[in-house]
Amino acid sequence: MKRSIWLLFISALALILGLKAVDLGWFSSREPLELNNAPALLFFNKSRGCECELYVYDNANAQFDAWKSPIAIHRIDLDRRPDLGQQYRIVRAPALVLVDAGGQVVWKQGDSLSDELPLDLKQVEVQVGRLLETDLP
Secondary structure, X not given: OHHHHHHHHHHHHHHHHXXXXXXXXXXXXXXXXXXXXXXXXXXXXXXXXXXXXXXXXXXXXXXXXXXXXXXXXXXXXXXXXXHHHHHOOOOOOOEEEEEOOOOOEEEEEOOOOOOOOOOOHHHHHHHHHHHHHHHOO
8 A cells, every 4th residue: 555655656746747847848959049140139038936036027028029129039038948048148037138140249238227127228229230230241
């Protein structure tokens, strides 16, 4: 009887961990980020956290959704792609990284301005303008 209970417990635990692993993308392939030899803006955010963190993440998403970008945007969920966070040395979310056509980091915003408006989109526009000026033939 004890053995059956332990076996049931271990099976339930394995099932729960398996479901969590699939949900978190542990078994998903880690595709490299396709920049297509063009400048891009990388928007790093998270989908999980405590209530106060989610408030900032949601405000960053809303702020970013209302902004029009002249270059390609890649949204990256750090909960699902921590490898890209490590590659671009992202310490906290939300964060913005501007990369040139060769994939080199040109500018990075890692600190939030405020909880209500965490992204410095005015500075992004300045940096994107500079990058586009230097990429012109």
